[in-house]
Amino acid sequence: MGAVVGTLTMQTKQRRLSRDKADDDLEMTTVCHRPEGLDQLEAQTSFSKRELQVLYRGFKNECPSGIVSEETFKQIYSKFFPHGDASAYAHYLFNAFDTGQTGSIKFEDFVNALSILLRGSVVEKLQWTFNLYDINRDGYISKEEMTDIVRAIYDMMGKYTYPVLKTDAPKQHVDAFFQKMDKNRDGVVTLDEFILSCQEDENIMRSLQLFENVI
Numbered sequence: 001m002g003a004v005v006g007t008l009t010m011q012t013k014q015r016r017l018s019r020d021k022a023d024d025d026l027e028m029t030t031v032c033h034r035p036e037g038l039d040q041l042e043a044q045t046s047f048s049k050r051e052l053q054v055l056y057r058g059f060k061n062e063c064p065s066g067i068v069s070e071e072t073f074k075q076i077y078s079k080f081f082p083h084g085d086a087s088a089y090a091h092y093l094f095n096a097f098d099t100g101q102t103g104s105i106k107f108e109d110f111v112n113a114l115s116i117l118l119r120g121s122v123v124e125k126l127q128w129t130f131n132l133y134d135i136n137r138d139g140y141i142s143k144e145e146m147t148d149i150v151r152a153i154y155d156m157m158g159k160y161t162y163p164v165l166k167t168d169a170p171k172q173h174v175d176a177f178f179q180k181m182d183k184n185r186d187g188v189v190t191l192d193e194f195i196l197s198c199q200e201d202e203n204i205m206r207s208l209q210l211f212e213n214v215i
Contacts, residue, residue, distance in 0.1 A: 084158030
C-alpha cells in the first residue's frame with residue numbers, strides 16, 4: 001500500500017482497537033466473575049492479548065456468568081462425543097482445570113490450562129497430564145486411578161469404535177502402562193516415572209505435538 005493509504009489504515013485500526021479495548025473492558029465488568037486483566041493473563045500464559053480477547057469472547061458466549069460449573073462443563077464436552085458417555089471423563093477433566101478446587105472453572109483457569117496444553121514445554125504438558133490421572137492429588141498414580149481414567153476414556157469413545165473393543169481392554173491397557181511406568185515396582189507411578197516413561201514413548205511424544213498450532 002502507498003504511504004497515504006497506509007497511514008489512514010493505521011489511524012483507522014488504532015481507533016478500532018481503542019473501541020475494541022473499551023468494549024472488552026465493558027464486557028469484563030458485566031459478568032458475575034471478572035477475570036484478571038489481559039496484561040496479567042498475557043504475562044502468565046503463552047497467548048497474546050488479541051488471542052486472549054478471542055478466547056474470552058468464546059468463553060463468555062458459552063458461559064455468560066464468567067464461570068463454568070461441572071454440570072455445564074459436562075454438557076459442553078458431551079457434544080464432542082455424541083456416540084459415547086463423556087460424563088465420567090469430563091468430571092476428571094473438570095477437576096484438572098479446577099486447580100483451586102472451587103467447584104467451578106474461571107476464565108483464568110481455562111486459559112492457563114490451555115496455554116500449557118497447546119504451547120507448554122513437554123515437561124509442562126506431562127505434569128498437567130499426571131495431575132489429571134492423580135485423582136486424589138496425593139502425588140502418585142495408583143492402578144485404580146489409572147483404571148478409572150482409562151475406563152472413562154473408553155466409555156467416552158463409545159461402542160462404535162473400530163475394531164470393536166473387548167470388555168477387558170481398559171484393564172489390559174492399564175496393565176501395559178504400569179508394566180512400563182512403575183519402574184521400581186512399588187505399585188504406584190511417581191511424577192518422575194511418568195515423565196520418563198512418556199518421553200521414551202514416540203507415540204506419546206507425537207500426540208503432545210498435535211495441537212501446538214491450534215490457535
